[in-house]
Amino acid sequence: MIPLVKLKVYHVFVLIPVIYILVVSIFPTVYMMAGSFTDWKLGIAEMPFVGVKNYVDSLQDYRLYNSLWVIFYLNIMAVPLEIALGIFLAQLMALRLRGRRLFRTMFLLPVFTSPVAVAVMGNIIFYENGGPLNGMLNLLNLSGIPWRSSTTVAPLTVVLCDVWMWTPFCFLITLAGIEAIPREYTEAAVVDGASLFEIFRRINLPLISAPLVTILMFRVLDGLKIFEIPMILVGGGGPGIVTETLTIYIYKTAFRGFFLGRAAAMSLIFMVIIAVLSGFFISRVRKYYV
Amino acid sequence: MSETIRLSRIQIIFAYVVIALFALFFFYPLFWMVVGSFKVPIDQYTLGFIPWLQFQPTLRNWEGELIIQSSENIRGMMNSTVIGLGAASIATVFGVIAGYALARYEFQKMKNINILTWFLSLRFLPPIAMAIPFYVMMQSIGLIDNVIAVIIMHGSAFTPYAVLVIRDAFKSMPIAMEESAMVDGASVFTILRKIALPIAAPALAAIFLLTFSFSWNEYLIAFVLTSKQAATMPIRLAMTMTAIGIFFSQMSVRQLLAVVPPIVLGILVQKYIVSGLTMGAIKA
Numbered sequence: 001m002i003p004l005v006k007l008k009v010y011h012v013f014v015l016i017p018v019i020y021i022l023v024v025s026i027f028p029t030v031y032m033m034a035g036s037f038t039d040w041k042l043g044i045a046e047m048p049f050v051g052v053k054n055y056v057d058s059l060q061d062y063r064l065y066n067s068l069w070v071i072f073y074l075n076i077m078a079v080p081l082e083i084a085l086g087i088f089l090a091q092l093m094a095l096r097l098r099g100r101r102l103f104r105t106m107f108l109l110p111v112f113t114s115p116v117a118v119a120v121m122g123n124i125i126f127y128e129n130g131g132p133l134n135g136m137l138n139l140l141n142l143s144g145i146p147w148r149s150s151t152t153v154a155p156l157t158v159v160l161c162d163v164w165m166w167t168p169f170c171f172l173i174t175l176a177g178i179e180a181i182p183r184e185y186t187e188a189a190v191v192d193g194a195s196l197f198e199i200f201r202r203i204n205l206p207l208i209s210a211p212l213v214t215i216l217m218f219r220v221l222d223g224l225k226i227f228e229i230p231m232i233l234v235g236g237g238g239p240g241i242v243t244e245t246l247t248i249y250i251y252k253t254a255f256r257g258f259f260l261g262r263a264a265a266m267s268l269i270f271m272v273i274i275a276v277l278s279g280f281f282i283s284r285v286r287k288y289y290v
Numbered sequence: 291m292s293e294t295i296r297l298s299r300i301q302i303i304f305a306y307v308v309i310a311l312f313a314l315f316f317f318y319p320l321f322w323m324v325v326g327s328f329k330v331p332i333d334q335y336t337l338g339f340i341p342w343l344q345f346q347p348t349l350r351n352w353e354g355e356l357i358i359q360s361s362e363n364i365r366g367m368m369n370s371t372v373i374g375l376g377a378a379s380i381a382t383v384f385g386v387i388a389g390y391a392l393a394r395y396e397f398q399k400m401k402n403i404n405i406l407t408w409f410l411s412l413r414f415l416p417p418i419a420m421a422i423p424f425y426v427m428m429q430s431i432g433l434i435d436n437v438i439a440v441i442i443m444h445g446s447a448f449t450p451y452a453v454l455v456i457r458d459a460f461k462s463m464p465i466a467m468e469e470s471a472m473v474d475g476a477s478v479f480t481i482l483r484k485i486a487l488p489i490a491a492p493a494l495a496a497i498f499l500l501t502f503s504f505s506w507n508e509y510l511i512a513f514v515l516t517s518k519q520a521a522t523m524p525i526r527l528a529m530t531m532t533a534i535g536i537f538f539s540q541m542s543v544r545q546l547l548a549v550v551p552p553i554v555l556g557i558l559v560q561k562y563i564v565s566g567l568t569m570g571a572i573k574a
Contacts, residue, residue: 009478013391014405017384017449021412024446028423029415035423042426089312092305095297105557106313109320111567112556114507116524117549121319124326124538130335132322139337168316173572176564180573196301214571221414228509232528247418247510254422255514267419278414282407288571289406289454 029271036264043258054265064266067246070230070237073155074245075223078162083215085163086170087208091200093171094178104175107168115165115228122161122233151242154234158243161229170215177211178204210288217281221274227251246270320549326542327351334538355543363547365519366526370506370548373440373522378501380445382494385452390482392453393460394468406457409450410569417447421514428515437520440512444505451504451569452497455562458570459493460486496562503552523548 036054038047058064089107093100110118125133126147134144147157181204189199230236230243236252237244244252250270254263297305325339328347338344355363388409392402424443425434433439463486471481487494512522521529527548530541556563565573 010391010395010397013387014397017388017453020380020384021446021449024424024442025412025415025420028420028427031427032419032423085312089309092309095305097302097305097309103309103313105560106317108556108560108563109553110316111563112503112507112552113320113549114509114524114552116507116509116528117545118319120527120530120541120545121323124541125319125322127538132337135335135337164316164319169567172564173568176572190296196297211568211572214568218568225416225418227418228528247416250418250422251510251514260422260426263422267416267422270416271419274414274416278411282410285410285571286403286407289410290403 032264032267035261036268038261040261040264041258042254042260047261050261054261055269058262058265058269063241063244063249064246064269066241067244067249070155070241070243071224071226071245074159074162074226074230074243075220077156077159078166079216079219079223081159082163082166082170082219083212085167086174086215087205087212089167089171090174090178091204093175094204104172107171110165110168111172113165116232118161118165119229119232122157122229126157126233148234149239151239154239155243158226158230158233161233162223162226165229166219170219173211173215174208177208181207213281213284214288217278217285221278221281224274224277323542323545323549326538327546329539329542331537331539351539351543355540355547362526363544366521366523367547369437369516369520370522370524370551372437373444373512373520374502374505376437376441377444377448377505378498380441381448381452381501382456382498384445384449385456385497386482386487386494388453389456389458390460390486392457394465406454409453412450413569417510418514420447421511424511425514434515435517435520437516439515440520440522443511443515444508447508447511448501448504452501454569455497455500455566456490456494458565458573459490459497462573463489493562496559497566499555499559500562500566503555506552 035047037049037051039050039053040047093104125131128134128144128146128149133147137144146153148154185203185207186199189203194202225247226245227247230245231248231251234243237248246266247270250263250266253259253266321339325341326334328341328349328351329345330348330350333345336345341347392405396402397405421443424439428434428436428439467485468481471485476484506522507524508522509524509528513525513528516522516525523544527541527544530537530544559566
């Protein structure tokens, strides 16, 4: 029924953004793939072919493994905590207490605070000689905590900032999920004398699996790319390299060491990791888009 | 409707205390920033937060950052605004056309769901992997430290996002009016302009503002592509960090300049935020 002309319009509608993205995002990636097989240096036009040397060097580089460990550690500490707190707060908020809109708005603030700003705020809050946190600890006659200078505490400080930034995201999505549950379910359970915890465990939790999978996808995949907080809060992945994430290491290799070839090889390794994980999550999430 | 969860007094008090503690946790750093921006440097290291009683408030920091040494801040704000508007415009326009096509038309060969999944997967590409080669490309055509380069890259980074969310917005609109217009022989453009866009306008405005905020807050791409002239507010903020010593007073002011616009926009578009943050996977 629909004439051919209209068909073409729809195709063009989708093609324009696709071409734009191919040119701006995909083409550079392909360019980089090619560059990863050369001795590519920033500011030098020649790119002599070196085969898989960059990959061999990268895979023998302890700092690459360190950065992989760092992103794994930061995520395993932060993401479960964020999701658990998000569910907990959403469940509390879903009790329809008075003033919940105000609280919801306050919980919204970190979502729109730029990661750089979080890192800069962290510099003040976690300032070790006279910052507000250590100041309060001193008031309680406790000694200050070396938030940013200790190799054991610094990663946890990064985790704390990440939790501050992302718990509200988990909270908002979970709350939307709980509020979408038909009220009859809860009412029937109340009539049957179910406790608060039983309602949460047997009704709400099973029915928010879609939001939870989505949250997990965004948190894990974005969490692996964490950059701003360890970069700015603890001075480029410090102390030493205990918070040097993969993105930071690639950045340093490219723009401080000028080894674009090596950076390209590591970027590709990074993309393979992301591709595997996002394939796993997207195959579970795609049904929400039908 | 009568049977809802009844809470005992103790449960209610417990719930309020817990929520209030978390609200304090989320609010405290921003509050501290506001307090710090009115403190003279020597007071920065004290815990007082009640003006006049615990510290003598001063406007000196605001004066210094907004009037006396304002040029850098104004440039940062201008760059962030220009880049945000440019990127949000690109993303919204492309989002409208592709989102509309994907909401209203069945693609035979490639199937809509596959196209949607492709857009979704782009969201997860690591920005560092695109930024390095893009930097080299922009360098070769002399667009480094130029807002145009950042706009192009941000536009591309946020277009997949806009496509999915806007498609979701169109999908939730009734199709009947568009169908009858099509029967009357109206072209796709007429339908889009006269029927679909006006109905979707609030959602589109929200998505425009959300993309603007994302672009405003984005750091890595802007950081790689700019150095001074085109530096955005987050870069300016990060730069004051690495300078010799930390000037808490000035930093608090810059911090607020960088943080307040996206927060205000975010509160304005609250209604769309769940769909917005999950790229349309979860509706609210």
